Amino acid sequence: MKQWILGIALITMALPLFGQYKFTTNKEMECTAVKNQQRTGTCWSFSTISFLEAELMRLGKGNYDLSEMYMVRNIYKDKARNYVLRQGNANFSQGSLNHDVMRALKMAGAVPESVYSGLTEGDRYHDHGEMEAALKGFLDGVLESKRPSEKWAGAFEAIIDHYLGAVPETFTYQGKTYTPESFRESLPVNPDDYVTLTSFTHHPFYETFILEIPDNYSNGTYFNVPLDELQAITDYALNNGFTVAWDGDVSEKGFSAGEGVAILPERPNDEDKFESPVDEVKVTQENRQAAFENFSTTDDHLMHLTGLAKDQNGQRYYITKNSWGEVSAYEGFLYMSAPYFRMKTVGVMVHKGAIPTDIAKKLNL
Template identity: 25%
Template sequence: MSLPFTPVKNQGNESLCWAYAMLATIETEHICRGDSVNLSPYYIKRLVGKQRQRGMGHSLLRLMANKGIVPFDTYPDSTHDQLPLPQWVFMLGARYTPQEFAHSVCGPEEYMAVTSDPTQPYGKRIVADYPDNWERETFLNVPQDSLVAIVLRALHHRHPVCWEGDISNSGFSFRSGIADHTTSSRPDDDHCMTIIGLARHPNGRLFFKMKNSWGTDNPYGGMVYMSQEYLRCCTVALYLTREAYLGK
């Protein structure tokens, strides 16, 4: 199964996977509700600049809440970087500020963050100790075995999930479009993608369909198929709506 999604984008040499993946999650969430939206990562890039491009999913949510967001068509590429930032968003005959538009596509506290740290108490909110969590955001700590179940529950109720995890191991290959790794180790906060579907290998193994942000030059048009073993071992964090977490 696959949830609908906007066209695959390409972050190029920017360290903004967290922005691309979280925006893609919000986009698919809205499409599944019958409300098509395509958001501009270049607007976020302009806000962030070159000083601090590292971040996590919550970094994008905080930027949207404070600085707003615009549709992709309003700021479609980096050639707009020499122009003033858009002051207005025009949508369905109405005029919004970027902040008002952001609030219309992502409400406060709509999304929650989940992690798995066996050294910390489960069921509690903890500060995930990763370099990209420079904002010291807290996450709901769950057992590692719960990660796959959380994603499956969300997908079965037609909700995407923003995934952050480790792709530095040999099991990940964008060129082949496969992430399959079963060695357990403490993951690093290395990359973000959006989980938008499921696929089953002829041998019966389950894989998650991941929307990446490195363009479309691989066998699956820019998608990566990640085994549930890889997801279980290499996940740093999951971002999903509270409804998705509860299976609604």
């Protein structure tokens, strides 16, 4: 989840011609505008907030612009408690996962972006490098004292306030006064209606398990399904008006935000792989598992799947909303091929209603 980049710099890069990839959209759901996480490892919040904003559209509530950084600050607080209670034997970093936004929503509510941007006076863009170092240094100092007092949590939050700004106890939005909790209650989104799923053979299928990835600090559980069913769930969701929150690996040579495609070519070193469709790796449950266990596949970025498309050769793609600003000819979106999805997806989050009935029964949903 620490995939972070300054979108402004990418926008200025020379963009290639896209004429030889010809995409036809089969299904596309409404979503909000592309945002930019900038110099932060907060793709998990940007992708999940985008997913929630699309859910509000699907549910007929219109266009919301929710604050990503409100969720980020509350997960920092939750991580800090976990880090101290585990006496430093836990992950404390900028990264997290889709289910952590749902945790923050339940714990602390939500606010609009207009109420809490996470930028203080003089800030031009988001940059959490110094703040992360300051927060972790503070926590390590607390642990060195051997007997933490009850004061550390307030002092920790004061550091966040200095970098991101304090949260107002109440705010006015569209003529009504809210607290973060009452604003959450005004939204027709129940965090318990959403589940995360994955596909790995080192745990039984159709059961839940705690996925062993560094950013799963909260020990979130995933439903485990065969790879074909993980893809079937995603396809079913997108074909039936739902969008999908995606977690996976973007370190492959076939991933290019600037080119606007994510592919898994059989010859990844070919220089012409982005010029036109190429033959891609056949992904099985076995080679996918091997890639996860040898760390060829890691969870280094989260994005938002909003539709389905095909290229001129009939290859299937997932229309994918990124959070690096409006880069590429697709203005911040990219096309992820089906082989790339099958190999490089670590997990997805969907509404329970987006799971086909036969698979839902196997999961007791």
